[in-house]
Amino acid sequence: RGMGKGEEVGWYAREEEDEEAKLKQGLVWDLDAVHVLNNEVASKHVFFFQYGCLVFWGLTPEEEDFFLELVRPYESDSVADADREHDDMTFFYGAKTRLFHDEVCLASTSPLEKLSISFAIAQSAKLSILESSVEETYEGTRVYAQELAGTGQISLSQTEVSKMIGQLFIVRSSVNLESDMLSTPDFFWEKETYQPLYVNACKYFEIDNRVSVLDRRLEVLAGVLQMLKDQLEVRHATRLEMIVIWLIVSQVGLEVFWQIIIHDILGFFNHRC
Numbered sequence: 001r002g003m004g005k006g007e008e009v010g011w012y013a014r015e016e017e018d019e020e021a022k023l024k025q026g027l028v029w030d031l032d033a034v035h036v037l038n039n040e041v042a043s044k045h046v047f048f049f050q051y052g053c054l055v056f057w058g059l060t061p062e063e064e065d066f067f068l069e070l071v072r073p074y075e076s077d078s079v080a081d082a083d084r085e086h087d088d089m090t091f092f093y094g095a096k097t098r099l100f101h102d103e104v105c106l107a108s109t110s111p112l113e114k115l116s117i118s119f120a121i122a123q124s125a126k127l128s129i130l131e132s133s134v135e136e137t138y139e140g141t142r143v144y145a146q147e148l149a150g151t152g153q154i155s156l157s158q159t160e161v162s163k164m165i166g167q168l169f170i171v172r173s174s175v176n177l178e179s180d181m182l183s184t185p186d187f188f189w190e191k192e193t194y195q196p197l198y199v200n201a202c203k204y205f206e207i208d209n210r211v212s213v214l215d216r217r218l219e220v221l222a223g224v225l226q227m228l229k230d231q232l233e234v235r236h237a238t239r240l241e242m243i244v245i246w247l248i249v250s251q252v253g254l255e256v257f258w259q260i261i262i263h264d265i266l267g268f269f270n271h272r273c
Contacts (some may be wrong), residue, residue: 045111094107116194116197123207172225
């Protein structure tokens with residue numbers, strides 16, 4: 001879900017403060033994420049991401065609902081509640097950080113370690129929303145490609161074709177505009193030691209493979225978009241041709257009517273000066 005940026009200012013800390021200290025204070029060091037820490041229960045953390053994803057660590061369902069309602073007034077371009085992506089994983093502490101079988105093993109209690117994995121979790125959730133949008137559009141337009149292949153035309157009016165083109169354009173634009181959020185966060189430029197945790201989490205969620213599949217689907221949608229455009233142009237050209245043909249037929253008909261009916265048969269305008 002989209003979350004407005006204007007209300008995030010109150011969470012920012014001074015730039016000279018240490019990142020680890022900022023996280024422990026429940027503050028934010030840049031635009032990548034907002035962190036909330038429960039000072040009474042150190043294992044409870046909430047990470048807000050500006051592209052509309054929230055990652056909870058150790059919260060009860062009631063506490064999660066509280067934060068979801070907290071950001072609801074600042075949402076923009078929200079998806080329907082039924083389309084929200086919601087995943088649960090179990091986490092515990094061990095010797096080595098790793099993800100397996102819907103479980104997260106953490107090697108330390110560092111908030112930065114949780115944040116590194118949260119980046120991948122948030123990107124995976126956002127990617128799921130984009131996948132659903134593209135898949136829905138893909139399934140909705142595939143029938144017209146099959147119809148065109150079978151009959152040579154599309155059983156849609158010009159207005160409906162124009163609307164379909166607009167919908168496809170909106171989907172492609174939204175994916176292209178939000179594709180930057182699937183890249184490596186700037187946070188890891190300064191915290192390179194935590195990047196392997198993020199990379200391993202991305203591999204677990206198969207983000208690179210899913211992005212490749214998404215790109216291929218977008219290419220198919222681009223082809224459908226071009227097909228609809230071509231069909232619209234053909235219809236327009238055909239309509240112009242029919243108008244020209246009817247104008248010629250009308251002109252010939254008038255000429256015949258004038259020369260044969262009016263001039264020759266009825267004899268009007270035959271007198272010479």
